[in-house]
Amino acid sequence: MIALEAQSIVKTYPVGDGEVRAVDDVSFCIQEGELVALVGPSGSGKTTAVAMLAGLLRPTSGNIFVGGEELTAMEETKKARFRKRNIGFTFQQNNLVSYLTALENVELMLRLNGEFDAAGRARARELLTLLGLEERLHVLPRQLSGGQQQRVAIARSLINRPNLVLADEPTASLDTERAVQVVETLADLVHEQRRAGVMVTHDLRLVEYVDRIIQMVDGRLARIVSPDDDLSCLTDPASCEKITPEALGCSCEDSTP
Amino acid sequence: MSTALHLALKEIWRGLGRFLLFSLVIALITLLILFIAALGEGLGAGNREYLEKLNGQLVAYQDTARLNIASSRIDCDVRRALSGIKGVEAVGGVGFSSVAIPRGGGDDPFDVSLIGVEPGKPGEPPVTKGNTLARRSADRVIVDKTVALVMNVDVGDTITVRSAQGADYEFYPLQVVGITSSQKYAIRPSIFVPIATWDKIRPKAAVGGGVDEPVCNVAAIRLQDPNQIEVMGQRLMERVRKVEVVDRKTAYENTPGYSAQQSTLTTQNTFALLIGLLVIGGFFQIQTLQKVPQIGMLKAIGTPNGVVAAAAMIQIILVTLLGVIVGTLIALGVALIFPPNIPIIFEPRSGATAVISILLIGPLGGLVSVRYSLRVEPLIALGLDT
16 A cells, blocks of 8 residues: 655755755655665755655645645645654654653654653653663753764654655664674564655665665656666666656545545 | 653653753752742842831922932921821831941841831831830831841840941940831941931931931821822822922832832843743753654654654753742742841742743743744655755
8 A cells, every 4th residue: 555655746945036946856655664765976966855755845836645634735734733643754863852851752653642651652652662762761862972863753653653754864873794784683673563665865775675676867757776786877877767656656536535 | 641741751861860960950040030920029129128027108308309318308398297187197207327237156147127207207117016106206116027036135125226427437326215116227227216316316417416306318298098199199299399209119219229129130141031931941942953863753753843843842841940930949049048137038929920931931942842843844864865
């Protein structure tokens, strides 16, 4: 079942007399239980695309569906409520509330969703334990390593069982070993809990843990490949083939109500 | 517990040193504002206390004196004319000057206001201990409680006052017959003597005076109906020539320097409050600026604006409240150890006004930072500009 569908999304910014197309006619779908890596060089529009998928930024044109609901058609209050319940986030940095412990950071999502009860609290502990943080539950973020902080952020993004998990360069500040741990953990949880995940990364060494790789170049979709394919094309965009409809992961009719 | 309260309390608890330090700053601002208010009250009372407590409703001045006690002269004829007006119960002449009470041990003489009153008439204060003055008791004196405390005298004791008569000082022994409540005038505690004694003792260019019915500065008027102040004031001015009659409030507001002094202190207090407003606003604004990425992240994960704003406002209120409580307690503690001759009076009404003002300026100063928090875009969390 399709968890996320982007239909021809475009984002332009005015610059002087003209405009810049930060994201230019991008379409793709992500199935439940699928983790997709969004890769591309700096300035290729990855973060702008994720901001639109999250409902934090309104596309200039195009539509986005999350769990079958059209995010782009929602008014701001409804969208904020929808985001809180259906979309989980991890960010590159400033991920955690500095004055809340690891457990309290995860429980914050329960409080925001009105699910801060015994069952919710137990789920938060279980999730952190699953992520290997059972000894660090009551520790503040500054006392956690970068990898541990990202794992807490992953737990927070999953605690409300969202349809979609968005991770913006979650491994940017980590060494390779910890980066692999974090991505592996994220992939396992997305697969086990049948969520859809989008991970923005520029580190091609991490894409072996995802199901598909979407490459963006200059705001456009350049290529969609499987980690099993020959990835050398990703480093040489000029040699990219055209994207086939199959590679998009869906046809638009699949999810549009 | 609401999410906003949870976030506010956790941040305070985990940053206790920072928030306590700021509460201490607010406590010091509170202390400053309370002290300015107390000083205003103390100096104000020091000027007006006697006139405010006067056992008469009206005060008559010489009409050309423009309500200046020192330049006003009311003689016996005028006092008698005032007494004869229907509705007047009693009139007493009052004379003001200042003398010093020498102290042993090399201490400076203790300056006091020497107030001459007509025994048994308006102007003579009621005593809390001992007796009032008798008409023919030339060497008797009533002292106010500050004089009794500072000079360590009681009823039956004798004090000696020093007064300049010509180029020399003369010394006059007076027996204390009564002690009255605090009756300051011209920022000095007061002693009360019969008007003839006052005329004899008061500093003069030459030794003399002491006549039975001397010219005094003003006349204190007690009315048969204390509610007829305005009507009687008008009537007295119409029927008695060359007098200006005012109520007690107008009288003390026109004592030398009173209005200027009070407006100076009010200005100081206003500026102190303004500084408090800027300091509190500045602190929370800096704190908000430091937290912009975190606020963006909170919003990105779905924290409503209302929760962000409420958490910020709860912190502002709690920190301000703690600061005000600590500042007030320090002020009250310090007030207990102040010597009685220092013009600092913590009056409940002006103290409460100061405290409420600071409690209000906290949230008011923090409004800018709350507004700023509300404008932080969640896109900040992704490192994107709006």
